[in-house]
Amino acid sequence: xxxxxxxxxxxxxxxxxxxxxxxxxxxxxxxxxxxxxxxxxxxxxxxxxxxxxxxxxxxxxxxxxxxxxxxxxxxxxxxxxxxxxxxxxxxxxxxxxxxxxxxxxxxxxxxxxxxxxxxxxxxxxxxxxxxxxxxxxxxxxxxxxxxxxxxxxxxxxxxxxxxxxxxxxxxxxxxxxxxxxxxxxxx
Amino acid sequence: xxxxxxxxxxxxxxxxxxxxxxxxxxxxxxxxxxxxxxxxxxxxxxxxxxxxxxxxxxxxxxxxxxxxxxxxxxxxxxxxxxxxxxxxxxxxxxxxxxxxxxxxxxxxxxxxxxxxxxxxxxxxxxxxxxxxxxxxxxxxxxxxxxxxxxxxxxxxxxxxxxxxxxxxxxxxxxxxxxxxxxxxxxx
Amino acid sequence: xxxxxxxxxxxxxxxxxxxxxxxxxxxxxxxxxxxxxxxxxxxxxxxxxxxxxxxxxxxxxxxxxxxxxxxxxxxxxxxxxxxxxxxxxxxxxxxxxxxxxxxxxxxxxxxxxxxxxxxxxxxxxxxxxxxxxxxxxxxxxxxxxxxxxxxxxxxxxxxxxxxxxxxxxxxxxxxxxxxxxxxxxxx
Amino acid sequence: xxxxxxxxxxxxxxxxxxxxxxxxxxxxxxxxxxxxxxxxxxxxxxxxxxxxxxxxxxxxxxxxxxxxxxxxxxxxxxxxxxxxxxxxxxxxxxxxxxxxxxxxxxxxxxxxxxxxxxxxxxxxxxxxxxxxxxxxxxxxxxxxxxxxxxxxxxxxxxxxxxxxxxxxxxxxxxxxxxxxxxxxxxx
Numbered sequence: 117x118x119x120x121x122x123x124x125x126x127x128x129x130x131x132x133x134x135x136x137x138x139x140x141x142x143x144x145x146x147x148x149x150x151x152x153x154x155x156x157x158x159x160x161x162x163x164x165x166x167x168x169x170x171x172x173x174x175x176x177x178x179x180x181x182x183x184x185x186x187x188x189x190x191x192x193x194x195x196x197x198x199x200x201x202x203x204x205x206x207x208x209x210x211x212x213x214x215x216x217x218x219x220x221x222x223x224x225x226x227x228x229x230x231x232x233x234x235x236x237x238x239x240x241x242x243x244x245x246x247x248x249x250x251x252x253x254x255x256x257x258x259x260x261x262x263x264x265x266x267x268x269x270x271x272x273x274x275x276x277x278x279x280x281x282x283x284x285x286x287x288x289x290x291x292x293x294x295x296x297x298x299x300x301x302x303x
Numbered sequence: 304x305x306x307x308x309x310x311x312x313x314x315x316x317x318x319x320x321x322x323x324x325x326x327x328x329x330x331x332x333x334x335x336x337x338x339x340x341x342x343x344x345x346x347x348x349x350x351x352x353x354x355x356x357x358x359x360x361x362x363x364x365x366x367x368x369x370x371x372x373x374x375x376x377x378x379x380x381x382x383x384x385x386x387x388x389x390x391x392x393x394x395x396x397x398x399x400x401x402x403x404x405x406x407x408x409x410x411x412x413x414x415x416x417x418x419x420x421x422x423x424x425x426x427x428x429x430x431x432x433x434x435x436x437x438x439x440x441x442x443x444x445x446x447x448x449x450x451x452x453x454x455x456x457x458x459x460x461x462x463x464x465x466x467x468x469x470x471x472x473x474x475x476x477x478x479x480x481x482x483x484x485x486x487x488x489x490x
Numbered sequence: 491x492x493x494x495x496x497x498x499x500x501x502x503x504x505x506x507x508x509x510x511x512x513x514x515x516x517x518x519x520x521x522x523x524x525x526x527x528x529x530x531x532x533x534x535x536x537x538x539x540x541x542x543x544x545x546x547x548x549x550x551x552x553x554x555x556x557x558x559x560x561x562x563x564x565x566x567x568x569x570x571x572x573x574x575x576x577x578x579x580x581x582x583x584x585x586x587x588x589x590x591x592x593x594x595x596x597x598x599x600x601x602x603x604x605x606x607x608x609x610x611x612x613x614x615x616x617x618x619x620x621x622x623x624x625x626x627x628x629x630x631x632x633x634x635x636x637x638x639x640x641x642x643x644x645x646x647x648x649x650x651x652x653x654x655x656x657x658x659x660x661x662x663x664x665x666x667x668x669x670x671x672x673x674x675x676x677x
Numbered sequence: 678x679x680x681x682x683x684x685x686x687x688x689x690x691x692x693x694x695x696x697x698x699x700x701x702x703x704x705x706x707x708x709x710x711x712x713x714x715x716x717x718x719x720x721x722x723x724x725x726x727x728x729x730x731x732x733x734x735x736x737x738x739x740x741x742x743x744x745x746x747x748x749x750x751x752x753x754x755x756x757x758x759x760x761x762x763x764x765x766x767x768x769x770x771x772x773x774x775x776x777x778x779x780x781x782x783x784x785x786x787x788x789x790x791x792x793x794x795x796x797x798x799x800x801x802x803x804x805x806x807x808x809x810x811x812x813x814x815x816x817x818x819x820x821x822x823x824x825x826x827x828x829x830x831x832x833x834x835x836x837x838x839x840x841x842x843x844x845x846x847x848x849x850x851x852x853x854x855x856x857x858x859x860x861x862x863x864x
Binding site for chain 4 (some may be wrong): 307309310313368369372375376379380382383384386387390391394396397
Binding site (some may be wrong): 123203 | 308326472
């Protein structure tokens with residue numbers, strides 16, 4: 117995931133001139149920063165949740181490895197979706213594509229959670245922590261709605277994407293944990 | 304290997320325009336994505352297998368370190384092979400070169416497996432897990448055939464490369480393992 | 491943080507020509523190197539301190555995760571601030587912006603320290619190691635002064651930024667530690 | 678160090694055309710690959726040795742952290758030295774500069790070894806493993822000679838740099854070790 121943040125940050129460029137007037141008149145500085153904040157939050161949220169999910173996992177099956185690879189693949193499309201968004205954030209196509217990548221990532225994450233529960237049992241740590249996964253299902257619905265609404269107004273789509281991010285930024289109490297139990301690795 | 308995926312993902316670029324028509328008319332969007340999927344799978348497969356191989360290894364000899372470095376070097380050529388392929392996927396030279404990098408990587412991986420078995424003994428975990436390495440030998444043959452066939456039809460070459468990837472995507476049961484035994488690291 | 495150093499180093503470019511005269515006449519070689527040294531030190535200092543801070547932490551709360559994410563976000567703006575500085579280091583706007591990113595990072599770091607102390611108690615390792623955090627408060631004041639002075643003379647701003655870096659390069663004795671206690675990870 | 682290899686590999690570009698004739702006629706393909714092999718070996722050697730050195734280290738002092746940072750800084754200049762070399766490998770300036778970076782890295786590495794021995798004592802693992810460090814001193818002399826000879830013939834310089842790499846590629850028996858002792862991390 118550090119990889120994806122690298123590529124996102126590479127997409128940030130300083131304004132053309134070196135005066136405040138140049139910054140004010142560069143129409144891409146503020147939207148570019150806003151899009152970066154959205155994508156950064158998106159990847160950071162997956163980073164945190166993925167980290168906690170795998171810590172709580174005991175058995176890794178073939179299906180888990182597969183689902184994990186699909187998730188990483190979906191997330192690796194975030195930078196190109198971000199770059200496209202930056203090149204034309206008023207147009208429905210990039211706005212909808214960002215939602216498609218978000219929806220695909222959310223689907224891959226649910227697949228990963230299911231594969232882990234299937235491998236570790238309903239009574240495992242992950243199985244008991246995630247009962248109905250309302251938050252996950254709501255995210256899927258919000259991304260799907262965002263994709264559709266991008267063709268009505270891109271701002272409705274962005275509002276929905278941002279709402280998903282804010283919903284997940286509240287840390288997931290389902291995997292609350294003591295750092296001491298995690299051995300010698302950093303959080 | 305995260306390094307290699309970074310460079311691969313950097314090679315992805317959004318289409319020129321921001322409408323669906325621009326996407327449809329950009330002749331590089333779909334092949335570019337297909338080539339990215341192929342290269343991503345290629346690196347992800349090595350990542351998984353390399354990870355499991357080293358987990359099962361007890362003694363690291365000088366030859367093991369050497370073979371590991373040669374493997375990483377071969378894999379580090381994947382992004383440039385991918386970029387060349389993207390710039391002309393109809394031509395035999397880039398199609399064959401992709402196979403050459405694949406063949407070299409597969410050879411380096413076999414060298415690594417042999418060096419590990421030599422250092423740890425035939426009765427070690429790796430020694431008993433990999434008896435004849437049919438899958439490895441078949442991959443070598445398929446890459447070699449792909450390189451030759453690239454000069455007949457590039458599509459035959461791509462079909463063979465994809466077949467190798469699909470063959471390995473089936474997770475290797477030889478290193479099936481419980482995550483709990485692996486200490487505190489993530490999978 | 492490795493991510494941020496990658497992007498910084500990507501910003502370094504060789505001089506146009508390949509003779510010593512070309513190097514002497516390229517007005518960007520020496521300032522570019524000086525700016526790189528400043529940014530590299532900046533990120534390396536956070537890397538070291540962040541590493542030691544988290545090692546000394548037992549309980550990770552939601553607020554700690556939040557503060558950590560904000561810190562990483564601020565640090566991820568260093569490369570773009572560096573790139574802007576390189577494009578016009580005589581102008582106050584990039585000089586002040588570099589200070590703004592520095593100030594934001596320092597603020598996020600204090601937030602992280604506070605969140606850790608709140609989660610782990612005043613008597614915890616971090617709580618007893620960082621009493622008044624004079625060094626942290628002084629850094630905030632120096633960055634703030636640097637931002638203001640950038641509009642008087644950019645060189646005063648640079649002197650203050652460099653002073654903060656030098657102040658922190660003296661390793662923080664508050665987290666002095668034996669490598670052996672840290673388990674199997676590298677420092 | 679993965680960072681540095683990323684940037685090195687980013688410098689590799691496919692030839693302009695997609696036929697074998699284009700490859701043969703592109704004067705930068707073969708030298709570019711040779712320079713990449715040299716730089717890759719250079720970084721890989723430091724990666725291996727640095728890894729083993731730190732594994733054998735118990736106490737980390739402030740001076741060790743300082744020396745480590747200086748080493749990482751020197752190594753982070755390798756990609757820009759490589760890029761300059763690629764842009765004009767017939768000229769003495771880039772050839773000498775590559776040697777300067779090599780010399781600086783080797784000096785920083787010796788500083789790191791000394792700081793570790795000072796912190797851990799002459800009887801520590803590192804202290805007894807590295808007695809006179811002949812190999813280290815010989816490398817310094819060879820880099821210095823290479824820098825001087827670059828102004829006579831760049832090929833003499835390259836021969837010396839390659840000789841240093843080959844000398845170190847023979848794995849360092851001073852830190853021969855069993856992987857099992859290293860805990861759960863990968864080599």
